[in-house]
Amino acid sequence: MGQVVHQGSNTNNVAVKKKKGSNLSEFAKNFRRNLLGMIGLFGVIILLVIGVLAPLISEFPEGYGDMSMMLQPPTSQYWFGTDSVGLSIFDQVVWGTRVSLYVGFITALIALVIGVPIGLLSGYYGGRISTVGMGVTDIFLTLPILPLMIILAAVIGTGVSNIAVIIGLFSWPSIARVTRAETLAIKEKQYIEAAKCIGTPEYKIIFRHVLLNASPPILVNIAIIMGIAVISEAGLSFLGLGDPTTWSWGTILQNAQATGVIINAWWHSLFPSVGIIILVLSFNFLGMGINEALNPKLREK
Amino acid sequence: MRDYSQNTVLEVNNIKTKVRSDREEFSIIEDVSFHIDKGETVGIVGESGCGKSITALSIMGLLPKNAEVVEGEINLNGTNLLNLNKDSYRKLRGKDMAMIFQDPMTSLNPVYTVGFQIYELLKLHSNLSNRAAKEKAINMLKLVGIPRPDEVVNEYPHQLSGGMRQRVMIAMGLACDPGLLIADEPTTALDVTIQAQILELMKKIQFEFEMSILFITHDLGVVAETCDRVVVMYAGQVVEEAEVETLFAEPKHPYTKGLMASTPKIGEHKDRLNTIEGTVPQLQEMPKGCRFADRCPQVMEKCRTQVPPKFNTASNTKCRCWLYEDEKEVVTI
Amino acid sequence: MSELLLEAKNLRKYFPIKKGFFGRSSSYVKAVDDISLEVKKGETLGLVGESGCGKSTTGRLLIRLLDATDGEIYYKGDNILDYRPKELRKVRQRFQMIFQDPYSSMNPRMTVGDIIEEPLINFKINEKVERKKRVTELLDVVGLGNHAINRFPHEFSGGQRQRIGIARALALNPELIIADEPVSALDVSIQSQVLNLLKDIQKEFDLTYVFISHDLSVVDHLCDRIAVMYLGKIVEVSDKKKLFNDSLHPYSKALLSAVPNADPKVKKERIILSGDVPSPSNPPKGCAFHPRCPDAMDICKVSVPEQIERDDGRLVACHLYN
Amino acid sequence: MKKFLFSRLLRASITIFIAVTITFLILRVMPGDPTSMMLDSRMSEATRQKLLEGFGLDQNLLVQYFIFLKQLFLNFDLGNSFVHRSPVVEVIMSRLPWTLILMIASIIITTLIGIPMGVLAAYRKGSFTDQIINAFSIFGIAIFLPWLAISLLYLFGLQIPLFPIGGAVDHNLSGWAYIVSVGHHLILPVFTLTIINLANYVLFMRASMVDVLSEDYIRTARAKGLRERVVVWRHATRNAMLSTITMMGLQVGTIVGGAILTETVFAYPGLGRLIYEAVQEHDYPVLQGTFLILAITVVVVNIITDVIYTYLDPKIKFN
Amino acid sequence: SNTDPVDEETEPDSEDSGESEAAAGEPQEGGELVVGMTADPDTLNPLVSNTTPGNWINSSIYPHLMLMNEEGEKVPSLAESWETTNEGKTVTFKLREGVEWQDGTPITSEDIKFTGELLHEHQLQWTAAVFDQVESVETPDDLTVVYNLKRAYPGFAGTMGYWVRIVPKHIWEDVEDPSNFTNDDPVGAGPFKLVEWKKGQFVELETVDNWFAAEDGKPYLDKVTYRIYPDINTMVLALQKGDIDVTAQDIPTSALSQVESTEGLEVVQTPSLGYAYYSFNLNPDEPSPTEDTNFRLAMATATDREAIINVGLEGAAMDIDTPISSIYSEWINPDATAPEYNVEEAKSILEEAGYEDTDGDGTLNAPDEYGGENVNLEMIYDGANSFHQKVAKILEDNAKEIGVTLELSPVEYNTLSTRIFTEQDFEMHIGKWGAFDESTETMHTLLHSESALNFMGVNDPELDKIMEDAKYATSEDEAKENVFKAQEWFVNEFPVVPVYVQQFNLVYNSEKFGGFKVYPSDLQGLVDPNSLINVFQK
Ligand SMILES: Nc1ncnc2c1ncn2[C@@H]1O[C@H](COP(=O)(O)OP(=O)(O)OP(=O)(O)O)[C@@H](O)[C@H]1O
Ligand SMILES: Nc1ncnc2c1ncn2[C@@H]1O[C@H](COP(=O)(O)OP(=O)(O)OP(=O)(O)O)[C@@H](O)[C@H]1O
Ligand SMILES: [Mg+2]
Numbered sequence A: 001m002g003q004v005v006h007q008g009s010n011t012n013n014v015a016v017k018k019k020k021g022s023n024l025s026e027f028a029k030n031f032r033r034n035l036l037g038m039i040g041l042f043g044v045i046i047l048l049v050i051g052v053l054a055p056l057i058s059e060f061p062e063g064y065g066d067m068s069m070m071l072q073p074p075t076s077q078y079w080f081g082t083d084s085v086g087l088s089i090f091d092q093v094v095w096g097t098r099v100s101l102y103v104g105f106i107t108a109l110i111a112l113v114i115g116v117p118i119g120l121l122s123g124y125y126g127g128r129i130s131t132v133g134m135g136v137t138d139i140f141l142t143l144p145i146l147p148l149m150i151i152l153a154a155v156i157g158t159g160v161s162n163i164a165v166i167i168g169l170f171s172w173p174s175i176a177r178v179t180r181a182e183t184l185a186i187k188e189k190q191y192i193e194a195a196k197c198i199g200t201p202e203y204k205i206i207f208r209h210v211l212l213n214a215s216p217p218i219l220v221n222i223a224i225i226m227g228i229a230v231i232s233e234a235g236l237s238f239l240g241l242g243d244p245t246t247w248s249w250g251t252i253l254q255n256a257q258a259t260g261v262i263i264n265a266w267w268h269s270l271f272p273s274v275g276i277i278i279l280v281l282s283f284n285f286l287g288m289g290i291n292e293a294l295n296p297k298l299r300e301k
Numbered sequence B: 001m002r003d004y005s006q007n008t009v010l011e012v013n014n015i016k017t018k019v020r021s022d023r024e025e026f027s028i029i030e031d032v033s034f035h036i037d038k039g040e041t042v043g044i045v046g047e048s049g050c051g052k053s054i055t056a057l058s059i060m061g062l063l064p065k066n067a068e069v070v071e072g073e074i075n076l077n078g079t080n081l082l083n084l085n086k087d088s089y090r091k092l093r094g095k096d097m098a099m100i101f102q103d104p105m106t107s108l109n110p111v112y113t114v115g116f117q118i119y120e121l122l123k124l125h126s127n128l129s130n131r132a133a134k135e136k137a138i139n140m141l142k143l144v145g146i147p148r149p150d151e152v153v154n155e156y157p158h159q160l161s162g163g164m165r166q167r168v169m170i171a172m173g174l175a176c177d178p179g180l181l182i183a184d185e186p187t188t189a190l191d192v193t194i195q196a197q198i199l200e201l202m203k204k205i206q207f208e209f210e211m212s213i214l215f216i217t218h219d220l221g222v223v224a225e226t227c228d229r230v231v232v233m234y235a236g237q238v239v240e241e242a243e244v245e246t247l248f249a250e251p252k253h254p255y256t257k258g259l260m261a262s263t264p265k266i267g268e269h270k271d272r273l274n275t276i277e278g279t280v281p282q283l284q285e286m287p288k289g290c291r292f293a294d295r296c297p298q299v300m301e302k303c304r305t306q307v308p309p310k311f312n313t314a315s316n317t318k319c320r321c322w323l324y325e326d327e328k329e330v331v332t333i
Numbered sequence C: 001m002s003e004l005l006l007e008a009k010n011l012r013k014y015f016p017i018k019k020g021f022f023g024r025s026s027s028y029v030k031a032v033d034d035i036s037l038e039v040k041k042g043e044t045l046g047l048v049g050e051s052g053c054g055k056s057t058t059g060r061l062l063i064r065l066l067d068a069t070d071g072e073i074y075y076k077g078d079n080i081l082d083y084r085p086k087e088l089r090k091v092r093q094r095f096q097m098i099f100q101d102p103y104s105s106m107n108p109r110m111t112v113g114d115i116i117e118e119p120l121i122n123f124k125i126n127e128k129v130e131r132k133k134r135v136t137e138l139l140d141v142v143g144l145g146n147h148a149i150n151r152f153p154h155e156f157s158g159g160q161r162q163r164i165g166i167a168r169a170l171a172l173n174p175e176l177i178i179a180d181e182p183v184s185a186l187d188v189s190i191q192s193q194v195l196n197l198l199k200d201i202q203k204e205f206d207l208t209y210v211f212i213s214h215d216l217s218v219v220d221h222l223c224d225r226i227a228v229m230y231l232g233k234i235v236e237v238s239d240k241k242k243l244f245n246d247s248l249h250p251y252s253k254a255l256l257s258a259v260p261n262a263d264p265k266v267k268k269e270r271i272i273l274s275g276d277v278p279s280p281s282n283p284p285k286g287c288a289f290h291p292r293c294p295d296a297m298d299i300c301k302v303s304v305p306e307q308i309e310r311d312d313g314r315l316v317a318c319h320l321y322n
Numbered sequence D: 001m002k003k004f005l006f007s008r009l010l011r012a013s014i015t016i017f018i019a020v021t022i023t024f025l026i027l028r029v030m031p032g033d034p035t036s037m038m039l040d041s042r043m044s045e046a047t048r049q050k051l052l053e054g055f056g057l058d059q060n061l062l063v064q065y066f067i068f069l070k071q072l073f074l075n076f077d078l079g080n081s082f083v084h085r086s087p088v089v090e091v092i093m094s095r096l097p098w099t100l101i102l103m104i105a106s107i108i109i110t111t112l113i114g115i116p117m118g119v120l121a122a123y124r125k126g127s128f129t130d131q132i133i134n135a136f137s138i139f140g141i142a143i144f145l146p147w148l149a150i151s152l153l154y155l156f157g158l159q160i161p162l163f164p165i166g167g168a169v170d171h172n173l174s175g176w177a178y179i180v181s182v183g184h185h186l187i188l189p190v191f192t193l194t195i196i197n198l199a200n201y202v203l204f205m206r207a208s209m210v211d212v213l214s215e216d217y218i219r220t221a222r223a224k225g226l227r228e229r230v231v232v233w234r235h236a237t238r239n240a241m242l243s244t245i246t247m248m249g250l251q252v253g254t255i256v257g258g259a260i261l262t263e264t265v266f267a268y269p270g271l272g273r274l275i276y277e278a279v280q281e282h283d284y285p286v287l288q289g290t291f292l293i294l295a296i297t298v299v300v301v302n303i304i305t306d307v308i309y310t311y312l313d314p315k316i317k318f319n
Numbered sequence E: 001s002n003t004d005p006v007d008e009e010t011e012p013d014s015e016d017s018g019e020s021e022a023a024a025g026e027p028q029e030g031g032e033l034v035v036g037m038t039a040d041p042d043t044l045n046p047l048v049s050n051t052t053p054g055n056w057i058n059s060s061i062y063p064h065l066m067l068m069n070e071e072g073e074k075v076p077s078l079a080e081s082w083e084t085t086n087e088g089k090t091v092t093f094k095l096r097e098g099v100e101w102q103d104g105t106p107i108t109s110e111d112i113k114f115t116g117e118l119l120h121e122h123q124l125q126w127t128a129a130v131f132d133q134v135e136s137v138e139t140p141d142d143l144t145v146v147y148n149l150k151r152a153y154p155g156f157a158g159t160m161g162y163w164v165r166i167v168p169k170h171i172w173e174d175v176e177d178p179s180n181f182t183n184d185d186p187v188g189a190g191p192f193k194l195v196e197w198k199k200g201q202f203v204e205l206e207t208v209d210n211w212f213a214a215e216d217g218k219p220y221l222d223k224v225t226y227r228i229y230p231d232i233n234t235m236v237l238a239l240q241k242g243d244i245d246v247t248a249q250d251i252p253t254s255a256l257s258q259v260e261s262t263e264g265l266e267v268v269q270t271p272s273l274g275y276a277y278y279s280f281n282l283n284p285d286e287p288s289p290t291e292d293t294n295f296r297l298a299m300a301t302a303t304d305r306e307a308i309i310n311v312g313l314e315g316a317a318m319d320i321d322t323p324i325s326s327i328y329s330e331w332i333n334p335d336a337t338a339p340e341y342n343v344e345e346a347k348s349i350l351e352e353a354g355y356e357d358t359d360g361d362g363t364l365n366a367p368d369e370y371g372g373e374n375v376n377l378e379m380i381y382d383g384a385n386s387f388h389q390k391v392a393k394i395l396e397d398n399a400k401e402i403g404v405t406l407e408l409s410p411v412e413y414n415t416l417s418t419r420i421f422t423e424q425d426f427e428m429h430i431g432k433w434g435a436f437d438e439s440t441e442t443m444h445t446l447l448h449s450e451s452a453l454n455f456m457g458v459n460d461p462e463l464d465k466i467m468e469d470a471k472y473a474t475s476e477d478e479a480k481e482n483v484f485k486a487q488e489w490f491v492n493e494f495p496v497v498p499v500y501v502q503q504f505n506l507v508y509n510s511e512k513f514g515g516f517k518v519y520p521s522d523l524q525g526l527v528d529p530n531s532l533i534n535v536f537q538k
């Protein structure tokens, strides 16, 4: 490991790297060494499990709960306490995991679908395509997004899917930027020219050679975007633009806010907040871990 | 056992530099010794990754964080640098020993003017007034043959060509009149015609300043032209050390021989070039005996098991090879 | 050494320098500026010159990896600059390239097997099994074992990667290979291995090379004829022996004399050129070399020298020989 | 440099133009028409018609657009607030200074804290310090802002009453006392915003610093015998700042987002809170006007960062 | 008799007179009372102001002919007395003598006349509509205003007197566009006048020296400052810290324990003048059970209003049977009561009416005439309203028990009002009325076939007649009789099901201040001018 120190130099050849497995196993090895990355992965897995198994873990909190147990602090029966209609916060948080993850994934998906092509095409073809593509990206990146999301949410109406779509519509610029930056770097690689030389069709060059190699930083970015999406959803909910029919963490927090119990019933806001923290941290750590594990030296600057 | 002559500027004694990486620890260079006398140019040649830069950085005390000199001594004008504390070591850099690097395009800070970067150095190591320091910066640029030096001082690196930047680097190296200049492949990144200019410049400077130069390169031609003495390195070790003419006339170590034979020469038309088969061994997996054993056409039984010491050969060449066992062994200095 | 394989006439490549906001440009990098060149079948043509003088651009133009701004390139009598994409794809097979940087010339996410197989897939050559066999063959030719197939490029040393690159270039059975500084990133001991390999396969597959390098000793070793470039122009084309013994153009002379000699005893008279290579976006008027030329005359400042063919078949573009 | 600035200005104008257009469109594509949300449903048809005319909504869309642009650029008129019955511009202008104070303070503080943290993390890359800094700054983005804000208020406003609970300034003060009070009220909101935004600064700075620290010129600086401090702060940081500054410009939009929530909880009378109120009151003209003004603010800040950038980057200054 | 926007607004009247907790402590002159609210006043233009915060400020500055007392009755304020003559067709207000505007100009009958005409001409507010019934206005002398109405209209005096804020003619006659007039420098005739309004921060009012209803012509306090805390949590903290002394705003019940635990903070409750309901579309585009009286009756029977009050509102609410709020007890027909909560009963009503789960999916199918499909109804409501959200969930539960599926559909406010009022495109809807203060016309406003608020599509000529007779009755008895009749009709039809009357929680600091009176609805609550003039610092 670490043999090749300055790869730019003209004289770099004898340095044969140690025998290694495929890129993937090498990556896994590096990743495993990254403490934050592993924490992140662990967190993401736990959250996914909770999200997927929500129906098994708890019942969907509906209607109203136990009338004698309104706003109760955590007990052995209600692990996370109850809210002002006597529903279990634990159940809400569990189901909230699912909804928040859903928001995260939809957002990420939309961001990918919009951001990657824009970044890829601007980077690969450059010229006017890039001027327009990156112009739009930069504009979206500059504009204050939350107010815009608020307006849209207010107009389009609430609903988890709407919210996710709206957040997604504003999350792609960073993906586009990363994709473009990577594409620009990869485009200069000689293997792109080599591919042209051996008659590789353009679409294949774009997808197989460029996109494939650009994907790790895109993935990292996606991880970050998912975290941001969850926070954004909570923010919109807080402003009263969330979807009150589902239990996203944002909705739980909004309930606590609207009923004025954030301080009083600390459990009401603590647990969903912790959920958000865990989710955002996990995805970010995961992203960082991936990033570090893709040793930049291996990525051959 | 070498005599300490008044003349010796730098003496590197059996140094060993280790790196830690991925929880493994291994030495990158081992048992490296040589010396440089006043006004002498000593070249280090060897292929990529053989430890030339690490040697230079070990001397300068600029090793990366994960590397460290663990054995030996480095005497600069009689002081063992390895015993100095960080701050005194630092104060020597730029003043008593300077270094220029391979890539002039990236060795200058893009956000400061060329003048400032020289000025900064002068202010650090001398008590020149601001004015005097600025003037000296211009003079240094003039000295290294930069046209319009009074304008160039106020220019930024990106406004200069590669050759100009390397001249600036040299000017910077010379600014405090150090006794020792370490040049790590100063011309590798340059075009031949520019390389010729720079080499010419360095010769001139050495002559004028009576400087000692440690010249690192992988180009035998450059060595032949610039150096008085040559140290050949292979896989982290010095394998041969000789006067430049001796080396080219009668290389001793099989590696040196191989190297020379595989270099194409103008006018010498062979159908096939000689080659050294195989590749350099991994640092982590050095052969037990001689490190060149696996590639050596003259390999012997002994070579694979026992590490050869350096032998003094008849032609006053030091050579790390069992072939010269019969000749006098070098008692390590 | 007879038949013409490729002939370029008055080739130019101007890269626009982005100026205006909407991509309109008013100035150009004249990377290749009016060069004419012949490549004969079976020969190795060397292309030397300093960094940025347009060697790689010329190489790319010749096999239409880049579209020329102007000029003609004849292959078997046809101007390939007129070819449409389909025809182009066909002739592309005949031309291949080997690259300088062994570290970036292969997709790090593909196995060596895939890399070598890719050209075959692109041109739908053979069935899968056949292709695999061919890959093994090619690896064998370049001296890498079969075990390389499922490994990734980063597991190989620079020299080995360069062999993989050569195998890839050979896959389509090309006639012409443009080798763009294929050994300049390699250490001497490895460089010699690769140079030997290049010579071997040339014989074996009857290849024509355009060999780009800035290292004159390598060019001398490998090439039959050499073209010297300076700032987008070819200043001299000559048989290698004649060039090295008695070059015509002042630039060629200076270039040759600048090469360090690996013999400390020979102290040769050296022509040190003053100044730097000018920028191709703003080349000097007249002969581009005149500001650095030790023999510059008045006419050099105003008029661009024509390329003239001398009796001995050498081409030179210099007012000294007019 | 002129070219660079020109292209940035052009982009800024396009951005503003797009913001204007979005603003225009949203009002028109909303379900119903503005009158349907203006106040009572008991409004008579005559009143309704009068309102529509007042908004120019009886014209076709293109004509409306030009009228909108004309009003905006000639008179800086964004229409009237549904709720406040006064020009949107007035409503906004009474709030804008507070938002600017809050944003500028938090940008400054975040920069002052974030940059050194990023530098330190990069310098000690891979160390425990590095991981702690990373974790801490990411922790910042992971916290749900209102929750943090209320908790801070509870702790440092009520339990340990160091800071006021909400507001921008105590009233009936003048001179120094006024300024001190403004500062006093700013501390918690700025702290909150700083925590939330820190990560971007730290991580970005760290990343560019890591790159810069491996550059050759850093080795050159060391070879000169410069102190580590000088190497890091003079030679590395300034280079790393270049890319960070661009990021900081782009980050302003995000800070605005945080300001909405911060101002709401801290009862801070800025534009962010105005947005909250407008959402509660369904005051669309105010919502759109606010968005437009914020967009313009962000664009202006971007231009400022671009100017700083050109100042710092000689490559642009001298080309 | 009137209503307020569909929106949040709420208005006055009370039956349990809030105790004025004068308690110990000598009243002292001077001092500043800080009031907490969650939003800026909308505008200082008293003629267009239409939000609760706007009302707090404007009512402190501008006079009304009448005010409401702690029992919800309208009592003289600027008007000394009023009478209805000529079979209810003439209404005469007598003004107090010697009352001046804050700039020293006397208030005359011209101001009253002018205000009404301005309102009506520019259609500034919903109150403009009451002047539709005005034939002519006379001002025989400076203190008398006579309204000649087109027909008997018992609600006129109360609505006009209570809701219309009177503005000075000598200032407003020069105002070009009264609907967009910002009135930055208001000249009123209330107990307070404006010192400064820093938008988003505070509204500072100071006492006038001479207010007709105050004992010595002057309230005890020197100043009343309203501070704005958009987040209720922050406001509660401010209360606890003592930054504010009283809330004009309702504090959610769930936050009360926090407030109560703080020494000196006192909580009082005051009922809303409106109520919350859910309604059916009686006039759908396609056949639907919502048209079916039996179905509506069953739903009303299956509605667990106790749960809604106890869970949804944490007890802070009162029961309500018909649109006439229980506050106005004398207008309530004791025989017209909503059915008790009884699931079995509800089920049997449906069964008898032919509802049956024919496809065995757990949801009843409607009889053919009502579509024959699963009774699967969309319930729309304002998603941002957390009370409605809770009510919706309880209703969903309730409905499920009798085999009816409610699909909850929280929508954005604007969409909601478009779908309900403009397009009548809904099946069921949860909403809330702000305030009804004239019981003679409450039901007319809601259920008359021509009323703008009758989005349910009630169209019963007989009922229309009854309600008209009540609204335009010439005597109170006649009015009452018809109001009773209408209520009878109501409990047999249930086009809407009233669910609760909210009780607002108001908080004040009894350690620092005394003298508060509690007025009905949060529109007045503790900050009614008549309460504020009695407040003193301890
Ligand atoms: N920080 C480090 N960590 C691990 N290994 C290192 C480090 N620095 C250098 N090495 C290894 O030490 C060996 C010697 O490196 P060095 O830079 O001295 O080679 P060199 O002879 O200067 O080569 P070049 O001609 O390419 O400059 C190389 O194999 C390199 O991979
Ligand atoms: N795609 C491009 N766009 C703009 N300019 C280019 C492009 N490719 C090459 N150039 C410019 O054209 C000139 C010639 O480039 P080219 O790569 O052909 O030189 P070269 O002789 O191969 O140099 P080297 O020895 O460094 O490889 C250079 O100045 C280069 O900057
Ligand atoms: Mg080196």
Ligand SMILES: [Mg+2]
Residues within 6 Å of the ligand: C055, C056, C057, C180
């Ligand atoms: Mg090239």
